[in-house]
Amino acid sequence: MAALTTAPTVGLSETFSRLKLRGKVAFIPYITAGDPDLSTTAEALKILDSCGSDIIELGVPYSDPLADGPVIQAAASRSLARGTNFDKIIAMLKEVVPQLSCPIALFSYYNPILKRGVEKFMTTLKDTGIRGLVVPDVPLEETEILRKEASDNNIELVLLTTPTTPTARMKTIVEASEGFVYLVSSVGVTGARASVSEKVQSLLTEVKEATSKPVAVGFGISNPSMSNRWLDGEQMVSLLVVPL
Template sequence: MAFALKPSPSSSAAFGHSTMVVTVPRRFLVRALAAATAASSVDPPTGRQLVLTTPRVLAASVPVANERALSVAHTLSRIKEQGKTALIPYITAGDPDLATTADALRLLDACGADVIELGIPFSDPYADGPIIQASAARALAGGTTTDAVFSMLKEVTPELSCPVVLFSYLGPIVRQGVASFTAAVKEAGVKGLIVPDLPYAETYVIKHEASTKNLELVLLTTPTTPAERTKEIAQASQGFVYLVSANGVTGPRATVDPRVKERLEEIKQLTNKAVAVGFGISTPEHVRQIAEWGADAVIIGSAMVKHLGKAASPTEGLKKLEEYARSLKDALP
């Protein structure tokens, strides 16, 4: 099925831009976004009508530390040089409420988190297991919106000593438009972005927009990712390379798949970037083992979310979160 492209009367050759109205089936939406480089807008009711403004000359840029704190790559590089393994906790924004999320960010920073991953709640978090799915549902039911998350972050990130990476599915990004979304992420003081349902072949437009705003787009690789694609991801990922420890969704597991050790060795032969392991990690024993295998960072999500979101009260949740985060930090070299 072909895309329908129509030049706009407002096209301006003098500025090296052209405006096109693009009508595209929903299943081709990401590919349509990949055709744009500067801005896009999506008709919310249908998700079909796009207005794409595309510059003819693209400037490639590499994210660097901005005015508030070190970049994710620089942060993890310093920890790696010290022979240590970084702790990257994940929590869902708005669970149980945004005020508690703000307190949790400050608390995790004080507990020694080296980078914090914050999830934008989404109605169809298909890469996540029951714990984070329920967390996102609670946040949405409580009225959490993407704009509210950005507003909260603008207040909190200047207080943090560690960088924040935003975890968002493609849906919220498409609804707002890539340029607008990444600008809001930048303004909120966030340093990086993870989009778990963004196919590698479709990363260009988001990576370009992120790079122009000094945001690092972190890419994921899995135990079944082919060797050649793993090499491409390792080269293209910014901030760090996210190694998913097991096939399937997020959630605690009894043991860590021993194949992670082999995958770590393979990826480290391809890049000098930090490699972080996530999915299914929940105990001090897990993080200690992964650190011994050579991971530069360990990501813990579902267990963090469970401690915070299922407590009898926000105060109790923060207390449990602090105890748990400190136990993991103490287990790392």
């Protein structure tokens, strides 16, 4: 029996626009696909959607996740050990995405994209209903082909800026980023932290002065109290890792 479907999901930008009109901020949880297995991931996506997630960031497991800390590295290792691969993730998403009311942004390292071919990768995402993409290990200068193919397939490519990014370069990144700007809260890998550097507030101010696009703070945000200090009722969001 075919799965019941909801109305087609909107993109990342439209999601933020709707939230802004309501005076709301966005909740964007992150989970790793295939941990502990893809059937659990499918159920988790539906639960996160029903619990009010505005966007869900779904990580594609990779054997050399340079940006990830021990929690997500372990999740990726467990997933890969069970035989999870991109084709299996896509097969699962084709069943689940039509049942979701919020968009999914895929988090993938560049090597799996190159292995498949950028054009084919993007058309696959489009056909699956994926609305956003984050590729953490590609420098701005090498994103041109990604941005072109993403744009051609109605996928918003989210770019990252970090505490060590020079101001001029940050401005170029935020101009090119689509959907939202991903502000990395600290130098280093992902993972829960007891606190986040006081520098985040000044970084956030600097980024928001450079763009009217929504800004997401990620890497190390592990509880609401860490994000509430930055919420201003406009476009501020927080990305949280959801352990499963």
